[in-house]
Structure formats: structure tokens, C-alpha cells
Amino acid sequence: MARESPDALALQLRKLDRNLRVAMRFFGQATGTGDIRPLERAECVYSGLDYGVFNIAFLTQAVESSRELAAILDQCRGYYLQRRVRWSFWLCEELLPPAPRRASRDLFASIGMRPISQAPAMVAAELMPPVRPLPEIDCRPVRDAATRSAFASLTSACFDIPLTVARAVYESEAAWAGDYRGFVGFVRGYPVAMAALVRTEGALGIYSLGASPENRRRGYGEALLRATLAERAPGELLVLESTEAGYPLYRRMGFHDIAKFTVYLVK
Secondary structure (H helix, E strand, C coil): CCCCHHHHHHHHHHHHHHHHHHHCCCCHCHHHHHHHEECEEEEEEEEECCCCCCCEECCCCCCCCCHHHHHHHHHHHHHHHHHCCCCCCEHHHHCCCCHHHHHHHHHHCCCCCCECCCCEEEEEECCCCCCCCCCCCCECCCCCCCHHHHHHHHHHHHHHCCHHHHHHHHHHHHHHCCCCEEEEECCCCCCEEEEEEEEEEEEEEEEEECCCCCHHHCCCHHHHHHHHHHCCCCCCEEECCCCCHHHHHHHHHHEEEEEEEEEEECC
């Protein structure tokens, strides 16, 4: 496979970063008590809940210096201090030049934040065929109370999120009125896997892919994902941020790394 040019890689990164920012706004709209607040070169998405990973901040423009990054973090910290809730920051390392990138961990530590994960950002122009037969799965869009409840329960089980928090975010009908589209995979009438898609210009983002703990390693997650991607438009770039558990699957499906996101959480 030919190596992509720096300009092509930069365009893919812009598409991925924009898609992620649109996806995260879901949490500011889902509960009806949240907020989406643009700041200078950053944005804060408040879920209305005191749950750090659903109260999110991220850069909206590249940063040139450690001083600029420190000023942005101070703005975000002030926003969440007013609400007295825990929060997290998704930092795309590739949006920082080398010097502020090296200083970033100390800057976050100085405001009481610690890294909790490093998520590879991945893209794929085309999918590879399955390496094994996949099970049959009934792919249903999240459109009613039953599928919203199933999505919430699966989110809780797959990502170790308190069920009360997952229900507050995902069971509201209004949560699904925007760009975030959910899908639940059923086998013999029982929900076993979930996924979400977000479409932005030139990109289709994959989020929240997971199978319930008792149904992992059976191919249900991949089967559901491939079913949801049947509606992919020609030429759309597939983008995602991978968990450690999902990384081998995405590599088999044809995704490759393009950047790295470090997620910081208030201690």
C-alpha cells in the first residue's frame, strides 16, 4: 500500500478531529440539563451530571506554545469549577508542536488532572473482509424506549459506567434527536452488542462499539458494526478512537493509526 502524503494525512486528521467533536456534543444535549460552551480555541461539553468522563473539554484549534495550552486549560478548569463537577480533557497530541506536547502532562498535573487512557485515533478508506464467518445479528436502530434502554444497559456493562448514569444519558428520547445514531444488535431477541455512528463532512465516525461481557469474542461486535456500515456513503472516510480491547479488531478490519488522544481526568 502506498504511503500517504503529509497533506493527505493532515486532511484525514482534520476530518477525524471534527467528527469526534461533533460526537462529544451528544453529552451536552442528552440529559436536557447540560451545556455546550465554545471557548477560545477550546470547547466544553457539560452533561448535566457529576460524572467526569461525560463532562468533556477539547481543543478546537492547534496550539503553538505551552503558555497557550496553559491558558486554555485554565479557561476549561474555570468553566467546570463553576459547576463543581469532575471533568475530562481529550487531547489530540498531533495538535501540539513538540515543546508543548512534551510539557502537556506536567501542565495537566498542575491543575489536578491525571492521564487515564491513550486512545489510538484510526482511519480506514476501505474495510478488509472478515477473517472468519460472522454470526447472524439483528441490527436495530435506536428509535424507541426498548432500544434506548438496551443501549443504556449495554453501555453500563461494556464500559463499566454506573447504570443510573447510563440511563440518564441514553434513555431520553431527546438524546437521539441530533447527529449521534445508535444501533443495538439482538440475537434471539436478546441485546448483545451496540454501536453508534456520527456523520460529518467526508467522514463517518464509529463510537461506543461493544458486546456485553458474556457475549464477547463471539463476533457479535464486528457483525453489528459491519451491518451498521451498510449505509456508508461512497468515499466516506471511516474514523474512530480505539479502546485497548477493540484495537486488534479494528486492525483486522483495515484501520490504521493516524494520531493519539490522551484522556485526562480530574483526580
